[in-house]
Amino acid sequence: MLKQVEGSISTAEAIGLCRPEVICAYPITPQTHIVEGLGRMVRTGEVKNCEFINVESEFGALSACIGSSAAGARTYTATSSQGLLFMAEAVYNASGMGLPIVMTLGTRAIGAPINIWNDHSDAMSMRDAGWLQMFAETNQESVDLHIQAFRLAEAVSMPIMVCVDGFILTHAVERVDVPTQAEVDAFLPPYDPVQVVDPKEPISIGAMVGPDAFTEVKYLQNYKLDLALKLIPELAREFKKKFDRDSGGLLRTYRTEDADMVVVAMGSVNGTIKDVIDEMRADGFSIGLVTLVSYRPFPAEELRKALSGCKQTVVVDRSFAIGMGGQLAADVDHALRNVDRAPQALSVIAGLGGRPVSRASLRGIFRKAKTEPWEGMHFLDLNQKIVATEVEHMSSKRRSGPIAENLLRRVSVAPVAE
Amino acid sequence: MNDATKEMEPTQKLKFYQKGTFTVGNRLVSEADRTVQASIDRSNAITCGHRGCQGCGEALGARYVVDAAMRATNNNLIVVNATGCLEVFTTPYPETSWQVAWVHSLFGNAAAVGTGVAAAMRVKGRSEVRILAQGGDGGSTDIGFGCLSGMFERNDDVLYVCYDNEGYMNTGVQRSSATPPAARTATTDAVGDEPGNVFGTGKSVPKIAMAHGIPYVAIASVADLHDLERKVTKAMGFHGARYIHVQVPCPLGWGSASHDTIRLARLAVESGVFPIFEAEYGVITGSRKIRNRVPVVEYLKLQKRYAHLFKNGDAPRLERLQKLADRNIAEFNLLAHEGNV
Numbered sequence: 001m002l003k004q005v006e007g008s009i010s011t012a013e014a015i016g017l018c019r020p021e022v023i024c025a026y027p028i029t030p031q032t033h034i035v036e037g038l039g040r041m042v043r044t045g046e047v048k049n050c051e052f053i054n055v056e057s058e059f060g061a062l063s064a065c066i067g068s069s070a071a072g073a074r075t076y077t078a079t080s081s082q083g084l085l086f087m088a089e090a091v092y093n094a095s096g097m098g099l100p101i102v103m104t105l106g107t108r109a110i111g112a113p114i115n116i117w118n119d120h121s122d123a124m125s126m127r128d129a130g131w132l133q134m135f136a137e138t139n140q141e142s143v144d145l146h147i148q149a150f151r152l153a154e155a156v157s158m159p160i161m162v163c164v165d166g167f168i169l170t171h172a173v174e175r176v177d178v179p180t181q182a183e184v185d186a187f188l189p190p191y192d193p194v195q196v197v198d199p200k201e202p203i204s205i206g207a208m209v210g211p212d213a214f215t216e217v218k219y220l221q222n223y224k225l226d227l228a229l230k231l232i233p234e235l236a237r238e239f240k241k242k243f244d245r246d247s248g249g250l251l252r253t254y255r256t257e258d259a260d261m262v263v264v265a266m267g268s269v270n271g272t273i274k275d276v277i278d279e280m281r282a283d284g285f286s287i288g289l290v291t292l293v294s295y296r297p298f299p300a301e302e303l304r305k306a307l308s309g310c311k312q313t314v315v316v317d318r319s320f321a322i323g324m325g326g327q328l329a330a331d332v333d334h335a336l337r338n339v340d341r342a343p344q345a346l347s348v349i350a351g352l353g354g355r356p357v358s359r360a361s362l363r364g365i366f367r368k369a370k371t372e373p374w375e376g377m378h379f380l381d382l383n384q385k386i387v388a389t390e391v392e393h394m395s396s397k398r399r400s401g402p403i404a405e406n407l408l409r410r411v412s413v414a415p416v417a418e
Numbered sequence: 419m420n421d422a423t424k425e426m427e428p429t430q431k432l433k434f435y436q437k438g439t440f441t442v443g444n445r446l447v448s449e450a451d452r453t454v455q456a457s458i459d460r461s462n463a464i465t466c467g468h469r470g471c472q473g474c475g476e477a478l479g480a481r482y483v484v485d486a487a488m489r490a491t492n493n494n495l496i497v498v499n500a501t502g503c504l505e506v507f508t509t510p511y512p513e514t515s516w517q518v519a520w521v522h523s524l525f526g527n528a529a530a531v532g533t534g535v536a537a538a539m540r541v542k543g544r545s546e547v548r549i550l551a552q553g554g555d556g557g558s559t560d561i562g563f564g565c566l567s568g569m570f571e572r573n574d575d576v577l578y579v580c581y582d583n584e585g586y587m588n589t590g591v592q593r594s595s596a597t598p599p600a601a602r603t604a605t606t607d608a609v610g611d612e613p614g615n616v617f618g619t620g621k622s623v624p625k626i627a628m629a630h631g632i633p634y635v636a637i638a639s640v641a642d643l644h645d646l647e648r649k650v651t652k653a654m655g656f657h658g659a660r661y662i663h664v665q666v667p668c669p670l671g672w673g674s675a676s677h678d679t680i681r682l683a684r685l686a687v688e689s690g691v692f693p694i695f696e697a698e699y700g701v702i703t704g705s706r707k708i709r710n711r712v713p714v715v716e717y718l719k720l721q722k723r724y725a726h727l728f729k730n731g732d733a734p735r736l737e738r739l740q741k742l743a744d745r746n747i748a749e750f751n752l753l754a755h756e757g758n759v
Contacts, residue, residue, distance in 0.1 A: 021538065021541045021542070022534065022537045049541055051538075051540055051541045053534075053537060055530065056564055056567065056568030056571070057564055057565075057568070059526070059527065059530070059564070059565070060527070060530040060533075060565050060568050063524065063527035063531050063533075063565060064530045064531065064533045064534035064537065065534060066523050066534060067498065067521070067523070067532060067533060067534020067536075067537075067538070068534035068535065068538040069534070070523075070531075070534075070535065071496070071534070071535045071538035071539060071542075072538060072542070073538035075534075089524055090523070090524060090527060093523055093524055097523070197496055197519045197535065198496070198519055198547075199493060199494045199496060199518075201519075202516070202518050202519040202520070203519065203520075204509055204514035204516050204520045204521075204522075205520070205521040206499075206509075206521050206523055207509035207510075207511050207512075207522070208506055208509050208510055209511040210510070210511060212511070213511060213512075
């Protein structure tokens with residue numbers, strides 16, 4: 001049914017339609033509205049046969065999820081930012097145990113300095129944890145990805161994180177087509193676990209594994225994500241057949257045919273980038289876009305194909321590894337390794353801690369990429385003046401923190417926009 | 419309100435001919451009154467071949483707890499285990515000692531995993547299945563404390579058993595919040611002005627559990643295995659959150675002879691160092707009376723972790739330890755029936 005609805009609510013409705021059996025809820029901005037919505041639906045009976053648990057922490061949330069999933073229940077939770085870090089130990093544990101938990105990540109920056117707004121630092125912090133990670137571009141895709149996520153996770157018996165940009169998507173009211181229960185039931189059969197902890201057939205789950213088999217366990221975890229690489233496009237095709245929408249898949253291309261420059265990005269920023277591409281194409285600038293949907297598993301082969309014809313690729317990261325560079329940029333570099341005549345790869349770090357990523361800034365940096373390509377990271381809309389002043393002070397006098405407070409004082413005197 | 423003056427219901431109505439011991443009961447009592455462990459059809463949930471140390475109090479305690487829980491639930495039991503000695507010595511890949519549905523996740527989350535398993539059973543209509551979560555004192559009173567309190571507060575249908583050996587023994591005997599004062603551990607060495615663990619620290623998790631108002635809280639000891647079995651059986655008669663705290667001597671960590679495990683557990687009880695009581699809905703319903711009171715030094719001197727107290731003749735600190743035991747005796751009225759076995 002088509003409706004104007006807040007992203008968190010349409011996402012919650014989609015999860016409800018997936019007939020979750022156990023939901024663990026712990027509040028953290030900006031994911032909170034999702035579990036609030038689900039809690040209401042469980043109480044009103046809109047979502048039936050479901051245990052909704054108000055836990056004491058994110059660590060407790062994912063731990064309870066581990067228990068219910070190991071016992072064979074379809075299990076869901078949601079978190080953001082510091083919450084994901086607080087449950088980090090359980091994040092690795094869930095994938096090592098092969099439990100098909102579905103978790104929404106309302107993506108958000110990580111402190112300090114504390115910041116509740118959107119970027120991808122939290123998602124990237126867990127990129128090596130063995131979870132599938134898929135990024136929604138719109139609230140429609142968030143709905144559709146969650147429905148596919150349960151199928152996918154249960155098929156390969158691995159947990160999945162559906163990453164939905166905090167505020168930009170979770171709190172945006174837009175047009176979303178929420179499917180009917182019958183449609184979802186036809187796509188998503190009840191969870192049929194292979195192995196559960198059950199007194200009827202007692203087994204030990206979570207035994208200690210030493211050097212004799214640890215490598216093999218890890219290899220098989222990776223193998224499962226390789227399986228997902230094949231399954232994700234199949235599911236997206238089946239989804240399109242049943243719901244008549246292009247959602248999910250490994251990646252999507254936009255005007256990449258004959259493009260000299262191809263941008264690579266994940267999440268909601270793709271909408272803005274598409275507008276910029278249309279404008280620049282109208283001006284005769286040869287540019288296209290790859291929207292990466294599946295970040296883990298990383299679709300290196302498909303990405304190589306999508307980038308095969310271009311001269312330059314500009315990766316727009318919404319986070320970066322401090323002391324190293326953009327994580328997505330590094331992964332794109334990795335995909336292009338050993339490729340003959342690989343495109344020149346450039347890295348842009350944009351929209352940290354909720355800073356708006358404007359069309360004008362993107363247009364400027366894409367043009368600059370063509371005329372004055374750079375090495376390393378380019379921080380989009382960095383206030384050079386303030387940084388330079390602070391760097392100068394640091395070089396003249398040994399300074400300790402709090403750096404954030406120093407900068408804020410300067411920002412209040414000199415506005416951010418140059 | 420403190421009902422510690424009441425005596426806990428006796429495990430057996432017999433009087434023993436051997437003073438100060440509980441070990442002679444089974445063949446003298448009727449079949450129905452015998453221990454679960456004495457039964458030929460006990461579940462043997464932790465079977466032989468595990469790598470527990472000689473004289474391990476935790477292996478013994480867990481064996482009685484899980485078998486009693488299996489009997490009480492007609493074998494419809496799922497066990498959730500925290501990381502620690504009990505987990506490590508029972509499941510070296512590819513072997514397992516557990517003849518019961520068993521799951522291990524992390525060090526600090528056994529209570530929360532138990533919550534999740536209980537939720538799954540409820541949603542699947544498996545009301546006959548009961549959950550036992552267990553861990554050591556580190557996994558329960560320290561790193562798993564948040565999850566444990568959450569499980570209590572929500573009154574989730576889980577029995578949590580803490581096997582308290584008073585330190586992080588699996589990692590090489592470090593101090594936990596259950597380590598008693600003056601005890602030497604690898605992180606409270608017997609050097610400096612105040613050798614061993616400092617006084618005035620630590621916490622009573624049974625009392626904290628009671629403060630949550632949960633249906634059942636009990637302290638038990640491997641010195642009295644009849645009583646331990648009875649408490650597990652009783653706990654399984656309740657629904658909601660339940661907590662049993664069992665003292666389990668650790669020969670490795672305490673520096674005691676492996677044949678002294680039961681003796682030490684008994685001395686801890688008989689000296690008042692480890693008071694045995696039970697509570698329902700936040701109110702103490704009874705305590706186990708001391709049968710044959712012994713001075714605290716009798717308990718301490720068998721353990722190398724307290725050797726520094728005797729080597730240097732540390733009378734003031736020995737006195738402080740005696741006072742702590744005296745305080746327990748007064749608080750839980752452990753001498754109310756003195757002379758009446």
